[in-house]
Amino acid sequence: MERAVIKIHPDDNVLVALKDIAAGSTVVYEGEECTVTENIPAKHKFFMQDMPADGEVKMYGVLVGKTQIPVYRGERMTTSNVKHAAKGYAWRDYRYQWQPPDVSKFKNKTFMGYYRNDGRVGTANYWVFIPLVFCENRNMDVIREALQNELGYAVTEKYKSKTRQLIELYKQGEDVLTAGLTNANNTPYSQRLFPNVDGIKFLNHQGGCGGIRQDAAILSKLLAAYANHPNVGGVTVLSLGCQNLQVQDFLKDLKAFNPQFDKPLHVFEQQQSGSEEQLITEAIRKTFAGLIEINKLQRQPATLNNLCIGVKCGGSDGFSGISANPAVGYCADMIAALGGKVLLAEFPELCGVEQNLIDRMRNEQMAEKFTYLMQTYDAKAHAVGSGFYMNPSPGNIKDGLITDAIKSAGAAKKGGTSPVVDVLDYTEQATKPGLSLVCTPGNDVEATTGKAASGATLILFTTGLGTPTGNPVCPTIKVATNSSVAKRMKDIIDINTGSIIEGTKTIQQMGEEILEYCIKAASGEIIPKAVQLNQDDFIPWKRGISL
Structure with missing residues (x-):
């Protein structure tokens, strides 16, 4: 009933x-x-x-x-x-005892991933273009248009087709507002020239120069983390030359992340180039040769402890903490029990549950780092007349998330119940099996950008109101909290947990279904909607006040 x-x-x-x-x-x-x-x-x-x-x-x-x-x-x-309102928090040597879920049915399962030479396993194989400064964004757009369309990675053909139809209707004197438009078929994945290259991604941004030097330093670490990401097979870097973020800074950070970095890496500096055309032509030529190389990689079986799952919520509603988030949390607990990694971020959305998280930490040093990051972040927000308490958006409030602590208590459910094994500052890498906390804003794109930088190879993104957020290098799986949004926005939703609200499935059943979906997505058997639609959102965090 x-x-x-x-x-x-x-x-x-x-x-x-x-x-x-x-x-x-x-x-x-x-x-x-x-x-x-x-x-x-x-x-x-x-x-x-x-x-x-x-x-x-x-x-x-x-x-x-x-x-x-x-x-x-x-x-x-x-x-x-x-x-x-929320309680205070402090280390108290709680001696947390965790009862892992039964993972017997998943213990011998594998996914088909891409092995990197450093031993990590990716769930995808991307080529990434990185601009060291916003001045190169236009060149990035030109190259994107040239490569994605011709190699079968663009998703815009159906819209270009509709524009062409509207032009013809206009020329014929027809009413463009009422005339029917047909859909053009996108290039199927099977027709791509490089079947083992899952995409060519472009990390356009607004940084690299003009701000404070600390902004450039943080951006350098972020871009280096993406170049080193296990889902990335090769990298093309564009630099203007005179910007704050210099090529040697980026390469230094890349080597700090991975001293044995050996992926194809091509760097082009425009102020040293003969012309813009020469720069773009050579970037396309060398990238094309690199695509030939990384296309030789084949997916191979990998055990589930090689998964690193980021958990995120956005466009949250009053059901988020009851259906999708706890179901994702149960999946997270299974991944932790199987020896995989789970990343829970969005520090403004942990306000009110800090004590619960601290009680799950293994030592006082970890708790001190978490407390410092939380309190410093919140203090900066208060210094400009804000605070974590102002995090809920008008849409959140309209759908029942009245206070930040309500939103946070439901949001934290995504991380499950396993012990906290590490606390990571922005761009720090996840290295320990189990649940790690990652300092990012709650902002959807800044948070997913940060999770991928810390090593997430899949992101489980729950939503009650619906959101088109994705990530360039980390396949993002959308999990609906209710059946209404799943039906209304079926073009962006992958999994519907509305059955929990309706009483037809349990949190545990949905958690297992989510893990099954993750295995298929990690193997390339299922392409999440965000990936199909090229929802490649990327916003670096400057460590300013973003909730």
Whole structure:
């Protein structure tokens, strides 16, 4: 039978509506009746008891806010009656005990990956173009147009076809707003010239010069991390010549990440070139030769401990922490139990669950690093009149995420329950099996950009409202929190966990389905929608205030 409400944790004092509940309706939860005093939209919360002003509101078993005025049983939680609040946190040598999930059915499974000479295994084989400064973005765009279209990696042909049709309709005097348009077929993957090259990617950005030198230094490490990424087979670098981020800085950072770096690497400096045409021609020629080389690589069986999964949420809703995030978290726990790596980032969206994470850490040094990164980041936000508490977007709030602590407590579910084995600052590399925390903003693209830099070879991205975010080098799998968005935005959603809300599947069942999908995506058997659509979003973080 379809449920009307859910209580997430035994200590909670609010219920979550799983469907719209009309004012005056009486709901029953665990034998206790409660009559709602106003309309409660699905995904929103209502109080289980009368509370005075300054009363503690609990969800997920933690403090997520305080009442600003007296509230009453059956009343809806809103931004008018509840404000963000969270408990303090500190190292306390908790001695966390973890019960791993049963992974017996996955223990002998493998995925078909690309082995690199340093022993890491990629889930894809990309060639990456890297500009060291924004001045080279236009050259990047010219090369992108030349290579992607001709080699079968472009997804724009259907839109070009529609533009051509509109031109003809206009010439014929037809109404372009009402005339029907046909779709052109994109070049199938099987018709690509280089079948073992999964894509040619371009990391256009707005940095490299004009800012402070620290910005260029951070960008250098980020670009070097992408060049060294296990999903990258070869690299072409374009430099202007006079910018803050110099070629030798990039190469130094690349060697620091991997002293044995041996992938094909071609560097072109425009101010040393005879002409722009010569620069672009030689970049295309040498890249083409490099594509011939990396196309010789073949996928081979790899055990699941070679996976490194980034977990992310964006366009979150009131169901994110109930369906998709805990299902992804169960998948994350299975990966950790199998010896793989899991990356949980978005530090502004860990506000309120810090103690839970610290209690899962193995030593005080790790906790101190996490505390320093969290508090320094939040203090910088407060210094400009903001703070982590301002993270929820209007869309989040409209769909029931009233405070940052509510959003964070649900967001943290993506990381599962395994011990925290490491805390990584931005661009630091994940090296330890298990769950690592990675310092990034909550911003969708800045966060996915940072996860890939730390080594994620797949990203599980949950969404309740829908978002087209992807990543250039890390296949991004979209997981819907509800069936409505999965049906409405089926062109970008890969997996639907709405069955958890509907009561037809459990979190564990969906977690196992997600891991099965990851194995197929890592093997190239399934191409996630974000990859099919070339949703190659890339935004470097300058370490400024971004929530």
